[in-house]
Amino acid sequence: MSSSNSGNVGIVIVSHSHKIAEGAADMVRQMVGDAVPLAWTGGDIDGGLGTNVAGILEAIETAWSPAGVAILVDLGGAETNSEMAVEMLAEDRRGRVVVCNAPVVEGAVIAATESSGGSPLAAVKRSAEEFYA
Amino acid sequence: MTLDRAARERLVRALAEAMIEHADELTSLDQAIGDGDHGLNMKRGFEAVLATLPGLADKALPEMLKAIGMTLVMKVGGASGPLVGTFFMELGKSLPEQPVRTEFIAATDKAINAVKARGRSEAGQKTLLDVLVPAQSVLAAGGDAKAIAVEAARAADRTTPMLAIRGRASFLGERSIGHMDPGSRSASLLIAAAVATLEREANS
Numbered sequence: 502m503s504s505s506n507s508g509n510v511g512i513v514i515v516s517h518s519h520k521i522a523e524g525a526a527d528m529v530r531q532m533v534g535d536a537v538p539l540a541w542t543g544g545d546i547d548g549g550l551g552t553n554v555a556g557i558l559e560a561i562e563t564a565w566s567p568a569g570v571a572i573l574v575d576l577g578g579a580e581t582n583s584e585m586a587v588e589m590l591a592e593d594r595r596g597r598v599v600v601c602n603a604p605v606v607e608g609a610v611i612a613a614t615e616s617s618g619g620s621p622l623a624a625v626k627r628s629a630e631e632f633y634a
Numbered sequence: 635m636t637l638d639r640a641a642r643e644r645l646v647r648a649l650a651e652a653m654i655e656h657a658d659e660l661t662s663l664d665q666a667i668g669d670g671d672h673g674l675n676m677k678r679g680f681e682a683v684l685a686t687l688p689g690l691a692d693k694a695l696p697e698m699l700k701a702i703g704m705t706l707v708m709k710v711g712g713a714s715g716p717l718v719g720t721f722f723m724e725l726g727k728s729l730p731e732q733p734v735r736t737e738f739i740a741a742t743d744k745a746i747n748a749v750k751a752r753g754r755s756e757a758g759q760k761t762l763l764d765v766l767v768p769a770q771s772v773l774a775a776g777g778d779a780k781a782i783a784v785e786a787a788r789a790a791d792r793t794t795p796m797l798a799i800r801g802r803a804s805f806l807g808e809r810s811i812g813h814m815d816p817g818s819r820s821a822s823l824l825i826a827a828a829v830a831t832l833e834r835e836a837n838s
Contacts, residue, residue, distance in 0.1 A: 517669075545711035547678070551671060553711045577802060578713035581752065585707055585716040 510616040510625045511538035511564030513572045514609050515557055515579045517550045519543035525573075525606045529613045536617035540564035552579045557586040561598060569597035569622035571629065573609040597622065603629035636732050641835045642698055643691035645828065649702075650680035652827040653820065663816040667803040671712060672816040679710035679718075695733070699726030713801060714817060717753055717762060718824075724748035739774045746770055759799035760810060762817040765789040769825050779833035786822040793818045 512529060516522040522543030529539055540563035545551030557572075564570050572587075574580045583600045590598060599622060601608055608629040615628040637645065653660075653676040661673030683690070683705050690698055703723030707715050728741035746766050750756060757767040769786040777785070791814065798810035801817070 545671075545675070546709065549671065550669065551675070551711040553708070554715065555708050577800075578711075581713040581716045582711075584752070585720075589707075 507536050507538065507566075507617075508568060509537045509566060509619060510568045510612075510622050511540070511561075511566040511570040512609055512613045512616060512625075513557070513560045513564050513570055514539075514541040514543075514605060515552055515560070515572060515583050516541075516543040516575045516605055517552055517579060518575075519548075521575065521605070525609050528606065529609050532610055533613045533617040537613050538564040538566050538570075539613065552582045554582050554586045554589070557583055558589065561586065561590065561594075565594075567597075568616075569599070571612045571616070571622060571625045572598065572600045573603060573605045573612060573629065574600060575605045599626050601626050601629040603632050607632050635734065635832070635836055637695055637832075637835060639691050641831075642693075642695065643687060644835075645831045646683060646687060646690060646698075646702070648827040648831045649824055650684045652823040653677055653680040656820070656823055660816050660820055663814055663819055666813040667798065667806055667810045668816060669712075669802055672714060672820065675710045675712045675714055676718075676820050679706045679715060682706075682709040694731045696726045696729050696731060699723070699729065702726075713753070714762075714820070717749055717817070718820075720748050720752045721745045721766070739770075742766075742770045742773060753800060755800040758796070759801075760793050760796040760803060760815045760818070761798075761800050762815070762821040764793050764796070764815065765818045765821040765825065769822075779829035782829045783822075783826040786825040790814060790818040790822040 514522050514525045522541040526541040540560035542556035542560040546553045561570055572583045574583050587598045612625045612629040615625045657673035657677040664670050664672035683702050690701055699722050703719040707719030724745040725741050728744045755761050755763055757763045765786050768789040769782050772782045772785045793815035798804045803810040
């Protein structure tokens, strides 16, 4: 986990696997350096494969930026848990966090690249999602 | 219906026991078509709920249900945590402290709609909704505890030949056919435990 005071959109990576989340974050960091706030979470609360809402909330907090946070997820449970976490945020933050419909590794790298140029949240999300188009 | 503190605690314990006792069965169902952690996840979630007793049962019914939902959301993990947790949280939001039958019907309907929204799913896609929806219909039609529990168990059985469209099993496509949906099985067990406890309280 690491944060940045760049003011750019934050990126959160959520995988069922701790190693995938960490590895994807490493790739993002190599691409964009410290230009974007970045956090990752992977695994259930016992350290097994899975995702957990508490971990996602913590990652959103770490990667928080006034410009918002884009979340990249792997499989279904990661998406459901991320959406749950977004709903549990304080009202003034809820509208500034989005879950992207994009592959976790490619999406994270593309979203972070877009964010590093100072793009707003909607553009960051769109870039990540265009990977599927 | 009035559930006093002791009754609320019995309800919590009955729900938790149903999940803890059937953890292995749920896990083996999930190993067939999912990622094999459903039993363990539900057990962990309900053990966490048990750990909040006795304070949990001091709360009024709506607050208690919301607290159960929140604990499940935070502790179950997997997609089941938010789905089952949302059901309890929404039930807590919708029920008065001493609900009558019509209020149970309205609240369960709302809670099911919240689960549909959370999972962006409908009945017929081999998920817990395939148990929640028909069991709620029996409740709405005036069925007693036994009728509701029987329908919940049958509904879980009926997921066996279904093709999974949502959830992890959907990746298997046709291979999801022939296995009971683990989330439907756990929902049927929770419903059976809940209605049996509530019926005993109503008759006592």
